[in-house]
Amino acid sequence: MQLIDAIVHQREELVAIRRDLHAHPELCFEELRTADRVVECLTQWGIPHHRGLGKTGVVGIVHGRDGGASGRAIGLRADMDALPMQEFNRFPHASRNPGKMHACGHDGHTTMLLGAAQYWAHGHNRHFDGTVYLIFQPAEEGGGGAREMVKEGLFTQFPMQAVFGMHNWPGMRAGTMAASAGPVMASSNEFSVTLRGKGGHAAMPHMTIDPMPVACQMVLAFQTIVSRNVKPLDAAVVSVTMVHGGEATNVVPHACTLRGTVRTFRVEVLDLIEQRMRKIAHELAGAFDCEADFSFVRNYPATVNTAAEAAFARRVMAEVVGADNALEQEPSLAAEDFAFMLQERPGAYCFIANGDGAHRDAGHGAGPCTLHNPSYDFNDALLPLGATFWVRLAERWFAEPA
Template sequence: MDDLKWLTLRHQLHQHPETGFQEIQTSALIAQYLIELGLEVEQNVGKTGVVGVLQGRQPGERLIGLRADMDALPMADQGESAWRSCHPGISHACGHDGHTVMLLAAAEQLAHNPNFAGRVCFIFQPAEEGLAGAKAMIEEGLFERYPCDALYAIHNWPELPVGELRTRSGPIMAAADRFDIRLSGGGGHAAQPHLTADTLLAASELVVALNTLVSRKITPHESALLTVTQIHGGSSHNMIPGEASITGTVRTFTAAARDILEQQVRIKTKQIGESYGLQADIRYHRYYPATCNTPREARLALEAAEQAGLTAQPAEYPALTSEDFSFMLQEKPGAYVWLGSGPSHPLHHPCFDFNDKVIPYGVRWLCAIVHKELGEI
C-alpha cells in the first residue's frame, strides 16, 4: 500500500469537505479512482453516492458490500493542520474522510490481487450526518441492482486506541428521534403574571418532567436517553413571552422503548400545556433506527480483525450515538465496527482530525473481511 498516496488523498478530502448530498467533487474523485482500478462503477446513487463492483479471480455466488460514508459536518474547522478545511463552516469533524480513504485503499489492494471467489461491492454513501443518505441509496434501488449477501462498515472510534476493534451482536448504535415542542397562548407583563399564562414557567416544568421519563417509564434493565438540547422564549426582561419552544433528542435500542418514550413525551406535553392554559404543539420525528448487527457477521468481523493483526474484543455495550447504516442493516445481514483512533479529539469536536495511523489497520480489516466471506485463492 502506498502510504504517502493515501495520506495525501485523506488530507485533500479533509481540506475540501462537502456536506450531505453536496459531495460533488468527492464523488467524482472516488468514481475516477474506481474506474482507473477497472471496477464497474455507478454514480449518483442516492443523489451523490458511488458504487463500484470488483469481480474476484474466480466466479462465486456471493456479493459482499463494504460501505464508507463521505459527507462532512456543517461546522467550522478550528484545527491547526496545514490541511484544515478551506470551506468556512464545513469540516470533516467525524472522520468520514478517513473512512473514504480506507475503503478506496482496500479497493485498490483487492483489485491488484482479487484472490477470492465472488464479488465485492464498494458503497460510498452520502449524507450520513442526519440526512439519511443510506435510505436514499436504498430507495433508489441499491440492493435491487447490487443484492449484497452481507454488509460491513467501519467508524473510527477515539475512545479506543489505534489497533483495537470492537463490535457486538445485536444493537451497537441507538435509534435517534427528535422532538420539537411549542407552547403558545400566553404573554404579558412580567410584573402581572397573574393576568397571563406563563409560557416560560410551563416550559421549565416540562423540561424537568421530560428528564424523568427514562428513569420512571423505562425498565432499569434497558438503556435509553432523553436530552433537552434547546429552550427558547422571550425577548425582554420585563415581558412574559407569548411563545416558548423546546427541542431535544431521544435515543433507544428497542422498538418498545421507542414507542413508550414517544407516547410519554406527547402525554407530558399535553398535560403541562393544558395545566397552564396553553396550546401545546409537538412534532416528533423518528429519523434513524437502531443499528443492529447480525450474530454471524459480528463474529466474522471479530475473526477478521484478529486475522488482520488487530486486538479484537466484543463491545461491552452499545453507544447511544446513531448511524444511518442502520437502514442498510434493516435490509441485509451485516456488522458495524468501531476501529480505534485514539488518542484524538472526540468526534464532532471543532478540532477533530482523523488519525492517519488508523488507515493501514482499516485497510487490513476490510481486506480480511472479504477473504473471510469469499475465501482466499
C-alpha cells in the same frame, strides 16, 4: 499486526487522498467534489463504478477470479459527508471550506475503502470468487443517505448477501478493533413542543398565561420518563437541547418552544417514551391553561448487528490485529444510518480505534480528538490497517460456505 505489504507501500498516497478530502469537506448530499475524487481513483485503478445512487453516492464493482459468475456478493460501506461546524485545527490540511469540517472521520473511512480498492486494482490480488461492492455513501450526518441508497435500489441493482460498515472510535487504543452482536448504536429521534399562552406585560403576570414556567417544569418532567417509566436495564436518553421563547425582558411571551433528542436501542422503549412525552406535554400545558403542539420524528433506527456476521468480523480482526486486540464494542447512544442497510441485509458495523489524539500534526486545536469536536483529526496510521481489514474480510467471507 498482519498488514498487507502492498497496501502499506501505498500509505503515503492514501494519506494524501485522506488529507485532500479533509481539506475539502462537503455536507450531506453536496458531496460532488468528494464523489469526483472517489470516481477519479476508481477510474485510474480500472474499477467499474456506478454514480448517482442516493444523489451523490458511488458504488464500485470488484469482480473476483470468477468474474462474479458465482453470484455471491458482499457490500463494504464508507460514508463521505462532513459536519456543519468550524474547524479549530490550523495544520496544512485543515478545512478550506468555512463552517464545514470532517470532524467524524468520514474522510478516513472513504480512504480506507479506497485503499482496498487500490489493492484489488491488480487482478492477481483478487483472491476470491464473487463480487465486492464498494459503497461510498453520502449524507450520513442527518440526511439518511443510506436510506436513500436503499430506496433507489442499492440491493436490487447490486444484489449482495451481506453488508459491512466501519467507523473510527477515538479513545480506544490504536491498534485495536471491535465488533459485537446486537445493538451497537441507538435510534435517533427528534421532538418539538410549542407551548402557547397569552403574552403581556411582565409587571402584570396575573393578566397573562406565561408559557415559560410551564416549559421549565416540562423539561424536568421529561427527565422522569427515563428515571421512573423506563425499565432500569433499558438504555434511553431524553435531552431537551433547545429552548426558544421571549423577545424582551419586560414582556411575557405568548409562546415558547422546546426541542431535543431521544435515543434508545429498542422500539418498545421508544414507543413508551413518545407516548409519555405526548401525554406530559398536553396535560401539563392544560394544567396551566396553555395549549401544546407536540411533534415527534423518528430519524434513524437502532444499528443492530446480526450475531453471525459480528462474530465473523471479529474473527477477521483477530487475524489482522491479534486476538487480544479484537474486542467487543460497548454500545453507544450515538446514531448511525447504516442501520437502514442492516434492516435489509445481514451484516455488522465494526469499529477501528483512532487513539487518544497524540497522532495529530502540529497546529491542531486545543480541544480533545473526539468525534464532532473542532480539534478532531483522523489518525492516518489507520489507513493501511483499515484497508487490510476490508480485504481480509472479503477474502474470508467468500472462503466460507455459501
